Amino acid sequence: MSRALVALALLAAALLPLALESEGYAIHVLTLALLFAALGQAWNIVGGLANQMSLGHAAFFGIGAYAATILQIRFGLSPWLGLVVALALGGLAAALISLPTMRLRGHYFALATLACGEVMRVIANTAAPLTGGPAGISVPFGAEGVWMMRFEGGRPIYWLMLGALVVVTVVFEVIRRGALGYRLRAVRENIAAAEAIGVDTARVKLQAAVISGALTAALGVLYAQFNFFFDPDTVFGVASISVRIALMAIIGGIGTAAGPILGALIVIPLEEFANAALSDRAAGLSQLVYGAVLIAMVLVEPRGLMALRFSWTFRPRRASA
Amino acid sequence: MSAPILSVSGLSKRFGGLQALHDISFDVARTEILGVIGPNGAGKTTLFNNLAGLHRPDAGTIMLDGVSLVGLKPHRIAGLGLTKTFQNVALFAESSVLDNVLIGGLLRHGVAEARAFALHCLEQVGLAGIAQKQAGELSFPERARVEVARALATQPKILLLDEVMAALNHAEMEALMALIRRLREGGLTVIVIEHHMKAMLALCDRIIAISFGRKLAEGSPAEIARHPEVVAAYLGRAHAV
Amino acid sequence: MLSLAQAVLDGVMIGGVYAVISMGLTLVFGVMGIVNFAQAQFLMLGMFVAWFAWRFLGIDPLLGSFLAFGAIFALGWALQATLFRRVLAAPPVAQIFLTVGLIIVLENSALLLFGSEFRSVATPYQTASLRLGELFVNVPYLAAFLLSVVCGGLLWWFLDRSWFGRAMRATAQDPMAARLMGIDAARMHRLAFGLGVGLSAFGGAAILPYLTVYPTVGSQFSVLMFTVVVLGGLGSIAGAVVGGVAVGVIQSVSTLVFPIQLQNLVLFLLFIAVLALRPEGLMGGSR
Numbered sequence: 099m100s101r102a103l104v105a106l107a108l109l110a111a112a113l114l115p116l117a118l119e120s121e122g123y124a125i126h127v128l129t130l131a132l133l134f135a136a137l138g139q140a141w142n143i144v145g146g147l148a149n150q151m152s153l154g155h156a157a158f159f160g161i162g163a164y165a166a167t168i169l170q171i172r173f174g175l176s177p178w179l180g181l182v183v184a185l186a187l188g189g190l191a192a193a194l195i196s197l198p199t200m201r202l203r204g205h206y207f208a209l210a211t212l213a214c215g216e217v218m219r220v221i222a223n224t225a226a227p228l229t230g231g232p233a234g235i236s237v238p239f240g241a242e243g244v245w246m247m248r249f250e251g252g253r254p255i256y257w258l259m260l261g262a263l264v265v266v267t268v269v270f271e272v273i274r275r276g277a278l279g280y281r282l283r284a285v286r287e288n289i290a291a292a293e294a295i296g297v298d299t300a301r302v303k304l305q306a307a308v309i310s311g312a313l314t315a316a317l318g319v320l321y322a323q324f325n326f327f328f329d330p331d332t333v334f335g336v337a338s339i340s341v342r343i344a345l346m347a348i349i350g351g352i353g354t355a356a357g358p359i360l361g362a363l364i365v366i367p368l369e370e371f372a373n374a375a376l377s378d379r380a381a382g383l384s385q386l387v388y389g390a391v392l393i394a395m396v397l398v399e400p401r402g403l404m405a406l407r408f409s410w411t412f413r414p415r416r417a418s419a
Numbered sequence: 420m421s422a423p424i425l426s427v428s429g430l431s432k433r434f435g436g437l438q439a440l441h442d443i444s445f446d447v448a449r450t451e452i453l454g455v456i457g458p459n460g461a462g463k464t465t466l467f468n469n470l471a472g473l474h475r476p477d478a479g480t481i482m483l484d485g486v487s488l489v490g491l492k493p494h495r496i497a498g499l500g501l502t503k504t505f506q507n508v509a510l511f512a513e514s515s516v517l518d519n520v521l522i523g524g525l526l527r528h529g530v531a532e533a534r535a536f537a538l539h540c541l542e543q544v545g546l547a548g549i550a551q552k553q554a555g556e557l558s559f560p561e562r563a564r565v566e567v568a569r570a571l572a573t574q575p576k577i578l579l580l581d582e583v584m585a586a587l588n589h590a591e592m593e594a595l596m597a598l599i600r601r602l603r604e605g606g607l608t609v610i611v612i613e614h615h616m617k618a619m620l621a622l623c624d625r626i627i628a629i630s631f632g633r634k635l636a637e638g639s640p641a642e643i644a645r646h647p648e649v650v651a652a653y654l655g656r657a658h659a660v
Numbered sequence: 661m662l663s664l665a666q667a668v669l670d671g672v673m674i675g676g677v678y679a680v681i682s683m684g685l686t687l688v689f690g691v692m693g694i695v696n697f698a699q700a701q702f703l704m705l706g707m708f709v710a711w712f713a714w715r716f717l718g719i720d721p722l723l724g725s726f727l728a729f730g731a732i733f734a735l736g737w738a739l740q741a742t743l744f745r746r747v748l749a750a751p752p753v754a755q756i757f758l759t760v761g762l763i764i765v766l767e768n769s770a771l772l773l774f775g776s777e778f779r780s781v782a783t784p785y786q787t788a789s790l791r792l793g794e795l796f797v798n799v800p801y802l803a804a805f806l807l808s809v810v811c812g813g814l815l816w817w818f819l820d821r822s823w824f825g826r827a828m829r830a831t832a833q834d835p836m837a838a839r840l841m842g843i844d845a846a847r848m849h850r851l852a853f854g855l856g857v858g859l860s861a862f863g864g865a866a867i868l869p870y871l872t873v874y875p876t877v878g879s880q881f882s883v884l885m886f887t888v889v890v891l892g893g894l895g896s897i898a899g900a901v902v903g904g905v906a907v908g909v910i911q912s913v914s915t916l917v918f919p920i921q922l923q924n925l926v927l928f929l930l931f932i933a934v935l936a937l938r939p940e941g942l943m944g945g946s947r
Contacts, residue, residue, distance in 0.1 A: 151756055198936030204752035205695040209886055210935040213928045216883055220925045277525050277533075284511055284522045291509035294471055296497035296526035296573050336879075341760050348757055382771035382875075389764025392757060397746055400754035 111260055120251035123374075129252065131366035132259035133321060136266045137339075138346025138358025140313040143270055145344060146353030147279055148306045149286040151204070154211030156339035157195065157218040158188040158311040162318025163333045164222060164229055167237055170246075177247040180319050188315020189308040196307040200300060212336060219334035234329030237322055247323045255324050262320055263359070266313050271355050273309070282306055314343075349395050351402030361402070422485075424449045424608050425470075425501075425577055430479035432462075432469055432632075439465045440476070441632045447577065450603050453610045454623035456643070458652065462632040463612045464506050467579050471503040472496040483577070497526060500576030504566040504583055506612075512555030516546060516565055519554050523572030533572070540568040543598060559586045564595070577608040584613055596622050620644060628652070666795050667912045673798070673805040675908020679901045680808040681863035681881065682888035683815060688856035690895035691832040692748060692849055694755050698762035699860055700878035700885055705766065706732050706861025707873035708774060714781045714868075721781055722803055725865035732861035733854040740853035745846065763878075770875035780872040800870040807866045812901065815859065819897065828852055832895075860885075883924070884911075887931040 118125045137159065144152050165187050166180025175183075199210040222229045229235060242248045249255055273279050281302045284292035292299050322328060332338050347353075350361025365388075372384035395402070423446035432440040439462050447453050455463050468474045470481055472493040481488040488496050502523075511519050520540050524533030541547045544564040549557070554565060563583045570578055580599075584592050596618060599609055613619050619626060620640040628635040628649045636646040643649055685699040709731050710724035719727065743762075747754045788799040819825035831838040831848040839845050864873075871877075888907050892899020907927065914926045 149753075151753055153756075153760075198932060202935060205756065206935060208697075208752070208756050209695065209890070210932055213883060213886075213931045213935075217925060217928045217932070220921065220928065224919070224921045224925070275530075277530050280518065280522050280525060280530070283514055283518070287511035287513055288509045290473060290493075291505060291511070292522070293493035294473065294497060294503055294505070294509075295523040295569055296494045296502070297522065298492070298494045300492075337764065344757070348753065352753065382768035385764055386768035386772060389761045389768060392761035393743065393765065396754050396758045396761060397743065400747075400750055400757075 108264070112257065115253040115256045120253055122252070125252040125256055127367050127370045129256045129259050129324060130370070131362045132256070132263050133317060133324065134342065134346050134366050135359045135362035136259065136263040137314060137317050137343045138350070138362055139263070139266045139270050139355070140310050140317065141343045142347045142353065142355075142358055143273060143306050143310040143313075145347055146357070147274060147282040147286070148303060149353075150303070151208045151344070152211045152310075153208045153336065153340045153344065154195065154213070154215035155310075155314050155343045156215040156334045156336065157211075158191055158314035159318040159321070159339050159343070160215075160218055160222060160330070160333035161187050161191050162315030163322040163328055164235070164318075165315075166319040167235055167322045167328075168228060171235075171238055176245050177319055177323050178245070181316050184315040184319045185312040188318075189312035191315070192307040192311025193304060195311075196304050200303045200307070212340065215334055215336060215340050219330050222330035222334055229330065232329060232331070234327055234332075236327045255320075259320060259324070262317060266317075267355055267359070269309065269313065273306075274355070278302065278305060345392065348400075348402055349392070354402075357402055421449065423447055424451075424484055425610075426480075426482040427470070428480045428482075430466070430469060430476050430481065432465060432474060432476050439632050440469065443479070443629070443632075443634050445627055445634065445637060447608055447610065450606060450608055452599065452603055452622060452624050453608075454619045454626040454640075455610060455612045455629065456614075456616070456619060456626055456649075457629040457635070461629045463629060464581055465632075466629070467503050467581050467610075467612065470496075470579060471501060497573055497575070500574075501579065502570045502573045502575040502577075503579035504563075504570050504581050506581040508559070508562045508566055510554040510557075510562055510565055510569070512553070514554055515550065516541065516552050516554050516557070517550040519565055520568045520572045523569040526573045537568070537572050540571045541565075543571065543602075544568045545594060560588070560591055563587070564591075567595070567598075571602075575607070577610065578602070580609065580611045580613075582612055582614065584615060584618060592618060663916060664913065667916055668909055669792075669795055670798065670801065671909030671912030672905055673801040673908070674912060675905035676805040676808040676812075677863050677867050677904075678884065678888050678908050679904025680811050680866070681860045682885045682892075682904055683812065683897055683900045684856035684859035684863075685885050686889045686892070686895055686897060686900045687859070688853055689889070690897070691828055691852035691856075692744070694744065694748070695759070695894070696856070697756065697759040697882070698766060699857065700881040701763050701766040702732050702736065702857035702878075703860040703864035703881055704770060704873065704875065704878040705735070706864035707868050707871075707877065708770060709861065710865030710868050711779050711781060711873050715779075720783060721865050721868040722807055724868075725807060725862045728865040729858040729862040733858035735854075736857035737850045737854035739857075740850040744853060745849065748849070767875050767878070774875065776875060778872040778874045781868055783869050786869055798870075803869065804863075804866040808863065811859070811862055811866075815855075815897070818855075824848075824851065883928060883931060887927050887934075890931060890934050 115125055141152060141155050144150050162184035166177055166184050169175040169180055169183060170177060195211065195214045199207060202210055223232050240246050240248055242250055281297045284297050285299050285302055289299055318333065345365060346358040346361035349365055350359065351357030369384065369388055372387055376383040425447040428444045430440055430443040443466065455466065457463050465474065469476045470488070472488060472491050476489060483499055483501055486499060488501070511522065517537055520537035521533045524536045528536055538547060538550065541550055544567050546561065546564055546568060549561065554562065557565065563586065567580065567583055584595060587595060599622060603609060611619070611623065623640055625638065626640055626643040627637045628643060630652045635652060636643060636649050638646065681703055685696060688694055688696050706728035709728040710721040713719040713724035713727050714721055743758060747758050785799045785803065790797040790799065819829060827838065827843045828848045828851060830841065831843055831845050835845045884907060888903040889900055891906055892903030910930065911923055911927060914923055918926060
């Protein structure tokens with residue numbers, strides 16, 4: 099995609115909410131899609147560039163959501179500062195998880211990270227005095243204002259998510275094209291050879307994990323501000339977050355910047371509309387369809403939709419809609 | 420002789436019941452081309468792996484310009500100036516030839532300089548024309564030369580070449596030997612493992628023969644070619660061919 | 661001291677069942693190299709089969725477990741022939757997300773077909789217990805344990821003594837060589853996958869007398885099963901037995917020390933520690 103096309107798509111995405119009802123359902127769904135596109139992009143740093151299939155990114159997401167919300171409740175801390183805290187905590191958590199798991203590959207890495215996410219879920223459910231436990235936690239209501247991320251209507255938070263997506267995508271691209279991206283590719287393809295020609299493979303994996311974890315935690319803060327209420331099983335959930343994050347990249351195209359964006363723009367609206375249309379008819383039907391689509395995707399083209407575009411002359415022309 | 424660039428002393432390595440290296444000692448002089456010969460399974464590649472930090476020796480010392488390499492991770496050793504190629508060729512198969520070499524260049528350069536330097540290294544091995552090809556699609560001789568270029572891109576003080584000539588034809592081998600000599604003129608020290616005896620005798624300043632993990636003999640190519648034990652253990656068969 | 665002995669006894673009996681449900685997971689990995697993240701969902705299906713057999717045919721779940729095995733074996737056979745066959749040589753990402761997709765499909769199919777309510781069976785022995793000196797033996801635990809021992813014994817006999825079992829192990833070690841010996845590898849894979857998910861279904865039915873079934877019950881067992889097989893070494897049947905009993909005892913004993921909510925945390929941390937320190941399993945990688 100050329101620069102002009104990207105700029106045009108970005109402009110269209112920025113202007114789109116003006117055409118939509120400010121409190122409407124469409125803008126809600128699109129905001130969610132932007133969030134998951136950004137999450138998929140952050141996951142893509144570890145999952146795509148280093149090819150380590152993390153199924154535990156909910157750990158960072160939940161840490162960010164809880165940390166910022168608890169600080170806001172207890173000390174009235176601005177979510178903007180919460181973002182900074184989340185970046186630090188997410189990076190720290192990623193480093194802690196990375197140290198014991200970085201030697202693992204393939205299934206083993208997926209299993210270990212999955213368990214890390216589950217550990218966080220159990221802790222959040224148990225530490226009720228701090229987290230509210232299984233009953234969940236609410237972002238306190240306050241006066242509107244930018245400082246407390248409290249906005250009127252759905253547009254500002256949409257733009258916030260769009261900005262977050264842009265930031266995460268830029269980070270992803272800078273990494274991919276830079277020295278770290280090359281080194282991650284070397285680690286992915288032949289770890290012994292990478293070491294022998296001077297790549298500090300442990301450090302490279304750690305860097306990727308920390309950046310990915312920090313960004314994911316920051317996005318957790320935005321989710322809390324967007325959704326106002328959450329509980330441990332949602333933000334630390336394997337299916338609701340960890341797998342879903344990875345899916346964005348896998349369905350769209352792993353290791354590419356456009357992949358998670360494409361994936362989220364297809365999957366999230368599909369999920370939401372299917373939920374709305376089918377849930378009163380039969381609970382579970384939309385999720386069933388979702389799972390079936392995932393299976394079909396993996397069987398038809400494990401490299402994601404991005405790999406299909408040539409054979410289908412399918413062009414991801416619009417960055418939104 | 421001035422202080423050796425590499426000094427190996429009492430190096431031993433055991434894998435389970437197999438004594439792969441036993442009390443190996445030798446020095447390498449600056450800008451020397453040292454050959455390592457021995458039958459298959461003698462421990463040549465194991466020696467390289469120990470020098471490069473891929474294995475940790477059980478005993479012995481390895482000093483590179485006065486710095487001990489034992490216990491260091493491979494990337495640290497590469498950083499100190501010792502780089503090895505892989506016998507079975509371990510390229511990043513899904514990346515382009517250029518990117519393979521570029522990653523080596525990242526050890527001492529940023530991406531842009533590493534790319535320019537990688538092209539220079541590819542020119543040296545005569546592969547600049549296929550820089551954009553995917554490494555996995557190359558023929559074995561091409562891949563071996565990319566290995567050499569990638570190792571060169573790390574700008575080593577001492578380069579360990581593990582059978583990079585194995586599948587080359589005569590002209591390619593001559594070209595690579597000329598390159599090794601040129602690199603030496605430029606100040607590089609080289610240790611070569613190769614089965615091709617004629618090439619080794621022509622290329623090396625000095626040769627070490629190892630057998631069953633022990634150093635059998637050490638000397639000039641002429642001395643090695645005459646050494647009775649070497650002839651018995653190894654050369655005899657090669658000469659008979 | 662007495663409560664510790666009681667906890668160990670309970671743990672061993674629960675652990676016997678864990679061993680059987682985890683054998684399926686380890687068998688599928690051992691033969692095909694696939695980690696089936698959806699394994700616990702087949703356990704859930706097994707529980708449902710047994711529940712319906714009890715409700716509409718009046719079959720006790722302990723007998724129904726054989727029915728559950730048969731039904732889920734057939735399902736597994738069919739899934740291998742249609743879906744899993746196609747990712748055997750695929751990169752881990754395809755294998756992982758195929759089974760993750762299967763979790764979603766199986767759970768929601770169950771939700772659509774059976775609804776979200778909790779279902780349990782009523783059996784005459786449900787609250788019975790035997791006295792063993794100062795200790796009590798919970799009869800449903802004991803029944804499930806004995807059934808697991810029988811099942812494990814049959815599996816051992818099958819893998820070790822029968823031609824099919826030996827052919828399957830040969831396929832696991834070297835598919836190419838097995839093929840040259842005239843073994844139909846694809847058929848062995850179908851057999852292994854059917855057997856693998858069937859075993860988990862069998863175990864699910866065996867524990868129905870003391871548990872309830874609902875569509876997402878499998879997720880409770882997922883990490884538990886993975887802990888069992890990772891403890892014992894992925895692919896090792898004997899390891900699954902040791903790992904199953906170990907996990908049962910650890911779980912049971914940890915309730916003496918920790919609040920019930922933290923019971924799983926102990927398992928998760930154990931799981932991560934084992935993966936990090938000895939990914940080939942505490943007993944080594946070979947079967």
